[in-house]
Amino acid sequence: MSYAIPTLKDFSLALAITALGGVTTAHAVTATGPSVNLFNAATIESLSNTSKTARALESSLEKVINQLETQTALYESAGCASSNDAGCVQLRKGVKKNYADLLDQIQAQLPEIKRNIGETRDALGKQMVSELGRKMSPGDLQRLLAGRHGKMTPSAPALGSAKAGRLSGLFEGYYNLVRRGGNSSGNSTVLASQLYIDAVHSANYLDLIGAEIDSQHTELLLELEWGELTAQMTGTVGSVKELLWGSDDMRQNILNVGLETSQPQEAFADLYVD
């Protein structure tokens, strides 16, 4: 019997969004420009809730993951994979119980994360339609990204090593970084857009993940033979650990947007279009 381990790995996508939610919240507090207000109170509140949900998940999974790792290490070092020794059987039961707990906790918190992401998507989408969709043209959008509101816009801050340590620490790292560096509506717009797109995809995807975890959980409870379960569990735990304590986040690139202002082109003023 096969357990759909990748679904748990994919689950990290949803949580990465919650991380980004934390970033964007911070950015909104400090960097909302005068002409583009993508982060109103409803958006900020939903992002804040999403961040809190991620923190809660981190706390609740930490203990069970530690237990699972300890048990798995013992199971492997004792050579229990091919043994029906009473101790090994007992150990398997313990691993099974903890793994079921892990799935329980994810299952319990999935609806809330899903709801938060949906609220974030809807609140942000509403603002995007209002601020960017109806009030602006494609040319305005480009000027916004270029930071040309009649004044020079500093480049976005370098992210550096902000993403280090725990998931909850990630929020603070981004928050501080944004407070130090950015006041560009362009950067804020790109972040908001990325968040919105991810939220849309993830809200749809979380439905599938929820269904697969339900199925996996049921199978686990019914499964009497261990088979490859331990290896699969190790993979799952590894994925969740990576999620909680660090992995490469491609969204860093979005924060590193370098919106340099073009140099004055006096010599070609007759040919340039603003």
Add this chain to the structure above:
Amino acid sequence: MKIANIVMLTVALGSTVACSSVPQNRSACAIPDAKTVDAFLTATENNLGNSRCGTSFDDYFDRLIALSRENPDATNKQAFADLIRAGIVNGAISKREGMARFNEYFEPEFYSLKTDVRSNCVALSDRQNDINALDNELRKKRTGLLDILGDKAQFRQSQQFYQDLTVVMDAVRHSCDAALARR
């Protein structure tokens, strides 16, 4: 009989003049065989002083691209500006067309977006069309900024614009569609 001879003579003369004038025009408007950008520009500007050479403008432009590619340099931008101005004066291209060409090749921002004054919810409804326009322009910017000017920083800036624009445009388009669906 005499009248018929005169008519035939006139026709024959006319044909001779016509045949001899074609090579002359072609020669006057031919793509200059210059080996340097400066020499090519001087010769081309001279050609474009002739109103009949306007139809060769695109050939001049393409040849200047090829020459500039052989020696990428920031000063090439001036040569293109001068050629485009000469083309505008000649009437080969309109002022608007000239500005479009210059911006598409030598400005990091995207000209195709600058000219669209519709609201985004309307303007961005055709994603494939938007992406095609940005793709085409990015290729021109690669030629202009990178191959001709050798300006990596400005081309990277274009790439960054492209990347950001596609993300933001996708998000705006989706949010507009979602709002429309909720109505």
